[in-house]
Amino acid sequence: MRGEATSTLDVKGRLNFPAAFRKGFGDSFVLVKALKVPCIQVYSTEHWEEFKTSLLSNSPRTKAEQVLRFISATDGETDKQGRFFMPAHLRKYANLDSEVVFKDLGIDGKIEIWSAAELERNVESIDIDSLVDELSL
Numbered sequence: 341m342r343g344e345a346t347s348t349l350d351v352k353g354r355l356n357f358p359a360a361f362r363k364g365f366g367d368s369f370v371l372v373k374a375l376k377v378p379c380i381q382v383y384s385t386e387h388w389e390e391f392k393t394s395l396l397s398n399s400p401r402t403k404a405e406q407v408l409r410f411i412s413a414t415d416g417e418t419d420k421q422g423r424f425f426m427p428a429h430l431r432k433y434a435n436l437d438s439e440v441v442f443k444d445l446g447i448d449g450k451i452e453i454w455s456a457a458e459l460e461r462n463v464e465s466i467d468i469d470s471l472v473d474e475l476s477l
Contacts (some may be wrong), residue, residue: 344443348458349436354423361442367418369417371426372411373433377462380426380434380453382416382476387449393467426453434458 345358350436357365374381383391392413395404412433416424426436439456454462471477 342444342446344441347440347442349426349431349438349440353426353431355426355440356423357418358442359422361444362418362422371414371416371418371430373430375411376451378434378458380430381450382453383450386414458465
């Protein structure tokens with residue numbers, strides 16, 4: 341699936357992983373803090389291992405370890421209802437409250453999980469005219 345889907349974070353910290361997105365990830369995946377934006381990225385286990393291998397082979401080890409320490413990789417797994425637990429430290433980082441948006445950018449085998457309010461603020465802050473000019477679109 342491309343695009344986005346919404347879900348609701350319940351009082352126990354669980355989210356329903358939309359079925360259309362779940363197809364590419366299976367029952368287990370990796371949750372990480374995104375770099376530079378307040379959202380959570382979801383990697384398939386395979387893409388996570390590729391990212392980690394690339395980071396470790398293309399960066400000084402101490403710097404790669406700092407990045408890995410910051411992003412705080414956590415295993416995720418869906419239950420029979422398609423829900424998964426979002427740990428408190430990740431909910432806090434991404435300001436996740438009840439309304440959550442799953443966003444697929446179509447790159448790197450990952451999706452993003454945003455607070456609906458944070459995503460709206462982020463999109464509103466984009467200077468699209470400058471980007472279009474800079475990228476010659």
